[in-house]
Amino acid sequence: MRFLTQPTTDLTYNDVFMVPSRSSVASRHDVDLTSTDSLATPLPLVVANMTAVSGRRMAETVARRGAVAIIPQDLPTDVVGQAVARVKAAHVVFDTPVRVARTTTVGETLSLIPKRSHGLAVVVDDDGCPVGVVRPDQAAGADRFAQAHEVMSTDLVTVATTTPPREIFELLTASHQDVAVALHDDGTMAGVMTPRGALRAGIYSPAVDAAGRLRVGAAVGINGDVAGRAEQLLEACVDVLVVDTAHGHQEKMLDALAAVRDVRDRVAAATGTRVPVVAGNVVTAAGTHDLVDAGADVVKVGVGPGAMCTTRMQTGVGRPQFSAVLECAEAARADGRAVWADGGVRHPRDIALALAAGAGSVMIGSWFAGTHESTGDLLSDAQGRSYKESFGMASARAVRNRTRSSTGYDRGLASLFEEGISSSRMYLDPERPGVEDLLDFITSGVRSSCTYAGARDLTEFARLAVVGVQSSSGYEEGRPLHTSW
Ligand SMILES: NC(=O)C1=CN([C@@H]2O[C@H](COP(=O)(O)OP(=O)(O)OC[C@H]3O[C@@H](n4cnc5c(N)ncnc54)[C@H](OP(=O)(O)O)[C@@H]3O)[C@@H](O)[C@H]2O)C=CC1
Numbered sequence: 001m002r003f004l005t006q007p008t009t010d011l012t013y014n015d016v017f018m019v020p021s022r023s024s025v026a027s028r029h030d031v032d033l034t035s036t037d038s039l040a041t042p043l044p045l046v047v048a049n050m051t052a053v054s055g056r057r058m059a060e061t062v063a064r065r066g067a068v069a070i071i072p073q074d075l076p077t078d079v080v081g082q083a084v085a086r087v088k089a090a091h092v093v094f095d096t097p098v099r100v101a102r103t104t105t106v107g108e109t110l111s112l113i114p115k116r117s118h119g120l121a122v123v124v125d126d127d128g129c130p131v132g133v134v135r136p137d138q139a140a141g142a143d144r145f146a147q148a149h150e151v152m153s154t155d156l157v158t159v160a161t162t163t164p165p166r167e168i169f170e171l172l173t174a175s176h177q178d179v180a181v182a183l184h185d186d187g188t189m190a191g192v193m194t195p196r197g198a199l200r201a202g203i204y205s206p207a208v209d210a211a212g213r214l215r216v217g218a219a220v221g222i223n224g225d226v227a228g229r230a231e232q233l234l235e236a237c238v239d240v241l242v243v244d245t246a247h248g249h250q251e252k253m254l255d256a257l258a259a260v261r262d263v264r265d266r267v268a269a270a271t272g273t274r275v276p277v278v279a280g281n282v283v284t285a286a287g288t289h290d291l292v293d294a295g296a297d298v299v300k301v302g303v304g305p306g307a308m309c310t311t312r313m314q315t316g317v318g319r320p321q322f323s324a325v326l327e328c329a330e331a332a333r334a335d336g337r338a339v340w341a342d343g344g345v346r347h348p349r350d351i352a353l354a355l356a357a358g359a360g361s362v363m364i365g366s367w368f369a370g371t372h373e374s375t376g377d378l379l380s381d382a383q384g385r386s387y388k389e390s391f392g393m394a395s396a397r398a399v400r401n402r403t404r405s406s407t408g409y410d411r412g413l414a415s416l417f418e419e420g421i422s423s424s425r426m427y428l429d430p431e432r433p434g435v436e437d438l439l440d441f442i443t444s445g446v447r448s449s450c451t452y453a454g455a456r457d458l459t460e461f462a463r464l465a466v467v468g469v470q471s472s473s474g475y476e477e478g479r480p481l482h483t484s485w
C-alpha cells in the first residue's frame with residue numbers, strides 16, 4: 001500500500017479513501033479473497049469472541065461461507081466442546097434449519113424460527129426424517145398450544161445431498177418453492193437449501209479442516225489455568241486458539257501465550273495437527289514483535305475501536321485503527337507473521353481498508369450481533385423494529401459473568417474496572433437480517449475494491465492499494481442520501 005501523500009497523524013478508517021488504479025482484472029468474480037494469515041480461510045473474516053455474537057449457529061453459518069468464528073473465553077470448556085462438536089457435525093454445503101418434532105407446540109416453533117434466517121422450521125419424525133415445514137403465516141391463526149404437525153405443510157421439495165446447488169436453484173424457482181430439504185441415503189435430513197443459499201453455494205467455499213469439517217476457533221483469557229483450558233480446547237478439535245486480553249502487551253500475557261504455544265506444540269507433535277495461535281490486542285510494532293516472540297502466529301490489533309468499547313474514553317489509551325493495523329501488519333510481516341484487524345468495522349469499506357493496510361483477516365463483533373445467527377434472542381422495540389441485545393466483553397455484565405466463581409470481594413473489585421457497554425441494541429437491517437446477507441454485502445464490496453486497485457488477491461491488494469487522507473466532509477460526501485436535501 002502507498003499513501004498519495006504521507007500522513008502526519010494517525011488515521012481511522014473514516015480518515016482514508018482509496019483511489020482507483022489501472023486494472024487488468026476483468027471481473028469481480030476473478031478476485032481470490034483467501035486470507036493472507038496462516039489460516040488461509042476462503043474469506044478474510046473472523047467473528048469476534050463476544051458472548052452476544054459468537055455461538056455455534058454463527059460459527060457454522062459463517063464457516064459454510066468461508067469465514068471462521070471464535071467461541072468466547074467466558075464459556076466453560078465442556079460447553080465450548082459441545083458447540084465445536086455441533087459445528088463439526090454440520091453439513092458443509094446444506095444449512096442447518098430450525099428443526100422441531102411433530103408434537104412441538106406452535107408457540108415454541110414460532111419462537112425458534114427467528115434463530116435462523118430461513119423463515120421456517122422443518123418438522124422431523126422420531127427417526128429424523130422430514131415430514132413437513134412450518135412457516136409463520138401457516139401458523140398465524142393457530143392456537144399456540146396446537147402442535148407443529150397440525151399446521152405444517154407437507155408439500156416438501158427433497159433432494160439428494162449430491163444434487164448440485166445450481167440444479168436445486170432451478171428446481172426451486174421452477175416450482176415456486178422457497179426451500180429444498182436434502183436427505184441422507186437413509187431418508188434423514190442432512191440440511192436445507194433456499195434459492196439464495198444455492199447461489200451462495202456456487203460462489204463461496206466453506207472453511208474446512210483437514211477432515212473436511214467446518215472450522216471453528218475458541219478463545220482463552222490470561223487468568224486461571226490457561227494451559228489447561230488450551231489443552232481441553234485442542235482436545236475438542238478447535239481449529240484456532242485466540243489468547244485474548246485488553247492489554248496484550250503485558251508480561252502476564254506473554255507468559256500465558258508461551259504456555260499456550262507449548263501446549264499447542266506438544267499436541268502438534270502428538271497428532272500432526274498444528275493449530276494456529278492468535279494473540280492480542282496490541283497497536284504498536286513493539287507489541288507485535290513481543291507477541292510473535294512469545295509464540296503468536298497471528299497478532300490481533302486494536303485497542304479501543306470496538307463498538308462496545310469505552311476504553312478510550314475511560315483511559316485515553318488506544319490508537320486510530322487504520323494506522324494501528326498498518327504499523328502492526330508491517331511489523332508482523334517482517335517477522336513472517338500476520339495480523340487480524342480487530343474492531344471498529346461498520347461498513348464494507350472498513351474491511352477493504354484494513355486489508356489494504358495489510359491485515360490478514362478482519363475481526364467483526366457488534367455488526368454481526370444484529371443478525372438472526374448471533375446468540376441473543378430476537379426482541380422488538382415499541383415501533384416493532386427487531387433487535388438483539390449486545391454488550392462488551394469488558395462491561396460490568398461480562399465481568400460479572402467471567403468472575404462468577406470468584407469470591408464476592410474479588411467480584412466487587414473486578415466490577416470497578418469496566419471498559420465496555422453492558423447493554424446496547426443492535427438492530428437487524430431489514431434488508432440484511434442474516435449474517436450471510438452481511439457476508440454478501442461485505443464480499444461484494446471487497447471484491448470490487450480489489451478490482452479498483454488492480455488486485456487479483458489480497459497479497460496484491462495490500463501491495464497495490466493507493467490510499468489518501470480525507471477531511472470529515474470528504475467522508476461525508478461519500479455517504480448515500482436516502483432522502484433529498
Ligand atoms: N480491544 C480492546 O480495545 C479491548 C478489548 N477488551 C476485551 O474484553 C475482554 C476481557 O478482557 P480483559 O479485561 O483483559 O479481561 P481478562 O479476564 O483477560 O483479564 C485481564 C487481566 O489483565 C490484567 N490487566 C492489567 N492491566 C490491564 C488493563 N489495562 N486492562 C485490563 N486488564 C489488565 C488484569 O488484572 P487486574 O484486573 O487486577 O487489573 C487481569 O488479570 C477480552 O475479550 C478483550 O478483548 C477489553 C478492553 C479493551
Ligand SMILES: Nc1nc2c(ncn2[C@@H]2O[C@H](COP(=O)(O)O)[C@@H](O)[C@H]2O)c(=O)[nH]1
Nearest residue numbers: 048306307309343344365366392393394420
Ligand atoms: N474496550 C472494549 N473492547 C471490547 C469490548 N468487548 C469487545 N471489545 C473489542 O471489540 C472488538 C469487536 O469490535 P466491534 O466494533 O466489531 O464490535 C472485539 O473483538 C474486542 O477486541 C469491551 O467491553 N470493551
